[in-house]
Amino acid sequence: MRKILFIFFGIISTLPALAQDTTATRKIYRHNHTSTLNKNGEEGVINYHKQTVFGIKLTNDGYGITMEMGRQQSIKKSLLFQLEITERKSAKEEKQTNPETVGSAFIYGKENFFYPIKLGVQQQILLGNKSNKNGVSVSTNFGGGIVLALLRPYEMNVITDSAGDTKFIRYNSQDSALFLTQGSLGGYDPYTGNIDPIQPGFLSGPTLGRGWNNLSVVPGLYAKSGLRFDYGRANETVSAVEVGLSAEYYGKKIPIIVNVPEKQFFLNAYITLMFGKRK
Numbered sequence: 001m002r003k004i005l006f007i008f009f010g011i012i013s014t015l016p017a018l019a020q021d022t023t024a025t026r027k028i029y030r031h032n033h034t035s036t037l038n039k040n041g042e043e044g045v046i047n048y049h050k051q052t053v054f055g056i057k058l059t060n061d062g063y064g065i066t067m068e069m070g071r072q073q074s075i076k077k078s079l080l081f082q083l084e085i086t087e088r089k090s091a092k093e094e095k096q097t098n099p100e101t102v103g104s105a106f107i108y109g110k111e112n113f114f115y116p117i118k119l120g121v122q123q124q125i126l127l128g129n130k131s132n133k134n135g136v137s138v139s140t141n142f143g144g145g146i147v148l149a150l151l152r153p154y155e156m157n158v159i160t161d162s163a164g165d166t167k168f169i170r171y172n173s174q175d176s177a178l179f180l181t182q183g184s185l186g187g188y189d190p191y192t193g194n195i196d197p198i199q200p201g202f203l204s205g206p207t208l209g210r211g212w213n214n215l216s217v218v219p220g221l222y223a224k225s226g227l228r229f230d231y232g233r234a235n236e237t238v239s240a241v242e243v244g245l246s247a248e249y250y251g252k253k254i255p256i257i258v259n260v261p262e263k264q265f266f267l268n269a270y271i272t273l274m275f276g277k278r279k
Contacts, residue, residue, distance in 0.1 A: 047072070047075060047235065048070075048072050048235070048278035048279060049071070049072060049278075049279055050069070050070060050071050050072070050278070050279055051068075051069075051070040051072075051238060051276055051277065051278040051279070052067075052068070052069060052070075052276050052277055053066075053067070053068040053069075053070065053238050053240075053274050053275070053276035054066065054067055054068075054274070054275060054276055055067075055068070055242070055272040055273060055274040055275070056272065056273050057084070057086065057270055057271070057272040057273075058270065058271050058272075059086065059088070059246075059268045059269065059270040060268050060269050060270075061088050061089055061090075061091065061266075061268050062086050062087050062088040062089050062268075063086065063087060064084060064085050064086025064087060064116075065084070065085055065086075066082060066083065066084045066085075066272060066274075067082070067083045067084075068080050068081065068082045068083075068274075068276070069081045069082075070124070075126065075129075076125060076126045077123070077124065077125055077126070078123075078124040078139075079121065079122075079123065079124070080121065080122040080123075080124050080141060080143070081120075081121055082118070082119070082120055082121070082122060082145075083117075083118070083119055084116075084117070084118040084119075085115065085116075085117050085118075086115065086116050086118075087113065087114065087115050088114045088115075088116060088256075088266070088268075089114070089256075090110075090256045090257045090260060092109075092257045092260050093107045093110060093257065094107065094108065095107055096108055098182060098183075098202070098203055098204055101185065101203045101204050103157055103203055103204025103205070104204050104205045104206070104207060105204070105205055106156060106202065106204055106205030106206075107154070107205065107257075108180075109180065109257050109258040109259060109260075110154040110256070110257055110258075111153075111154055111171045111172075111255045111256060111257060111258050112151040112152060112153055112154055112254075112255055112256055113151070113152040113153075113154060113211070114149060114150075114151060114254060114256055115149070115150040115151075115152065116147050116148070116149050116150075116222075116248060117147065117148045117149075117150060118145060118146070118147045118222055119145050119146055119147075120143055120144050120145020120146065120222065120224070121143050121144075121145060122141040122142065122143035122224065123141060123142060123143055124139050124140070124141040124228070125139060125140055125141070126138075126139045127139055127140055130230075134233060136229050136230065136231045137229075137230045138227065138228070138229055138230075139227070139228045139230070140225070140226070140227055140228070141224075141225070141226055141228060141242075141244075142223075142224070142225040142226075143223070143224065144221065144222050144223035144224060145221070145222060146219065146220070146221060146222075147219070147220045147221065147222040147248050147250075148217055148218070148219055148220075149217065149218040149219075149220060149250055149254055150215055150216075150217060151215065151216045151217070151218065151254070151255075152211040152212060152214075152215055153170040153171070153172075153211040153214045154170070154171070154205075154206060154211065155168040155169065155170055155206045155210040155211050156168065156169060156178075156179055156202040156203075156204070156205060156206065157202065157203045157204045157205070157206075158175075158178040158179065158183060158200070158201060158202045158203060159178075159183040159184075159185070159198060159199070159200045159201060159202075159203060160175065160178065160200055161200055162197065162198050162200070163198070164185065164186075164198050166203065168206065168210060170211075170214065171258060178200055178201055178202060179202060179258075180202075180258065181200070181201035181202065182199075182201045182202060183198075183199050183200055183201030183202055183203050184196065184197075184198065184199035184201070185198060185203075186198035186199065218250045218251055218252055218254060219250070219251050220248055220249050220250035220251055220264075221248070221249055222246060222247060222248040222249070223246070223247050224244060224245070224246040224247075225244050225245055226242045226243060226244020226245070226270075226272075227242065227243055227244060228240050228241070228242040228274075229241050229242070235278065236277060236278050236279075237275075237276070237277055237278070238274060238275055238276040238277065238278060239274070239275055240274040240275075241271065241272070241273060241274065242270075242271070242272045242274060243269075243270070243271045243272075244269070244270060245267065245268070245269055245270070246267070246268055246269075246270055247265070247266070247267045248265070248266045248267075249264060249265050249266075250264050250265075251264075252264065254266075
């Protein structure tokens, strides 16, 4: 029994020393790791285990935000996991106002807001490293994944009858003729001296909260390829610009504007301003 107690207390007494050794080992590792990163940064070499990057994206037909988790496989290669949320617009969109009302502006004939959400994987390959920390590294990436098109109905505020009653409607509702006909509140016309009648038709566009309860989803696939220029001076931070092309194909045609041909395939150019951290 005495031997067992002696061994037990001996083990207990060594635990603080083991904890100190572990803490010291971690500090040495962090110090060496930081020194290595700093040395690589001075030499222009980007070396990391993982990185987290956020971006603001502009395309030829919209805008959005991106998030990226990167894992370096070697000095030359990295694997990038990306999430992207954008809004795409039609080239036919033109914002207008109805002089008969003080309501929100509208886009004539717009049927749906179009929000592509992409989740995919990219392979990044280094083309040219920095000559020093003040240089610019150039890499290319390519890959793809799944895309979900969220379609939020564009709901117009319309006058429904000669009594002046109003409601919000979608284009695919039974009274869609009101969606494309400008209404009038009527009343006294100071220029003619006449009393103009109320004319059924649209008055104003949707508010920010309209249409979310009637979302529809169209799945698809996308592919993307780009060039990334990293100009950040510190190895631990990401400061970069990426330009490239993205292609999307959906399971069915996407309705955006009434009487404008619907498409399943979309090709666009983009530029993304990126910032983040590496470890």
